[in-house]
Amino acid sequence: KNQVEQSPQSLIILEGKNCTLQCNYTVSPFSNLRWYKQDTGRGPVSLTIMTFSENTKSNGRYTATLDADTKQSSLHITASQLSDSASYICVVRVQMDSNYQLIWGAGTKLIIKP
Amino acid sequence: NAGVTQTPKFQVLKTGQSMTLQCAQDMNHEYMSWYRQDPGMGLRLIHYSVGAGITDQGEVPNGYNVSRSTTEDFPLRLLSAAPSQTSVYFCASSRGLAGGRETQYFGPGTRLLVL
Numbered sequence: 275k276n277q278v279e280q281s282p283q284s285l286i287i288l289e290g291k292n293c294t295l296q297c298n299y300t301v302s303p304f305s306n307l308r309w310y311k312q313d314t315g316r317g318p319v320s321l322t323i324m325t326f327s328e329n330t331k332s333n334g335r336y337t338a339t340l341d342a343d344t345k346q347s348s349l350h351i352t353a354s355q356l357s358d359s360a361s362y363i364c365v366v367r368v369q370m371d372s373n374y375q376l377i378w379g380a381g382t383k384l385i386i387k388p
Numbered sequence: 389n390a391g392v393t394q395t396p397k398f399q400v401l402k403t404g405q406s407m408t409l410q411c412a413q414d415m416n417h418e419y420m421s422w423y424r425q426d427p428g429m430g431l432r433l434i435h436y437s438v439g440a441g442i443t444d445q446g447e448v449p450n451g452y453n454v455s456r457s458t459t460e461d462f463p464l465r466l467l468s469a470a471p472s473q474t475s476v477y478f479c480a481s482s483r484g485l486a487g488g489r490e491t492q493y494f495g496p497g498t499r500l501l502v503l
Contacts, residue, residue: 306489316496317478317480317497318431318478318494320492323489365430374485378430379430380428380430381430
């Protein structure tokens with residue numbers, strides 16, 4: 275069964291600290307993986323997208339990594355800011371014949387405390 | 389550009405009532421989708437459209453109808469609301485197939501409570 279699991283479910287860190295969020299997937303065949311940021315009461319906003327051949331992708335203080343062999347991805351946030359408080363969602367695209375399916379993780383809720 | 393807009397922001401319905409959730413985008417995107425988001429779960433695709441006049445079902449289409457008469461608008465209709473449809477509904481659009489290299493843009497969501 276195609277699944278995307280994220281950990282931890284929630285995380286609280288102090289402003290200025292770094293953190294890493296995890297995404298494990300069991301999908302096949304893999305097409306790409308995207309990380310979204312979702313502020314409370316808003317729609318998701320894309321942070322990064324990675325294909326099979328990309329190991330690392332950065333977007334400012336956000337760095338995503340992908341290990342296609344172990345089917346794991348991580349999102350590292352450097353020098354966290356209060357505005358980083360949000361849910362972070364991992365989404366994996368599965369190619370299915372001429373169609374595709376997006377498998378969404380349930381997200382990690384990150385709270386940054388001053 | 390307003391991006392993707394959704395109305396209403398909040399709605400309370402009684403079981404059995406019908407309503408239409410509105411979605412519009414001003415980016416001339418061909419692809420539009422409707423998702424629902426429930427606590428502790430990932431987003432689930434309800435219906436999607438690859439262009440005006442073309443729609444298809446997603447993972448959880450039962451109880452919902454869509455139509456796409458223009459590129460800009462993609463309304464979602466609840467035929468006979470049920471408590472299980474209590475959720476947050478997101479509309480999204482993209483220039484290319486959602487999930488490909490093209491970025492998917494999401495609206496702010498509609499929070500629906502069915503009593």
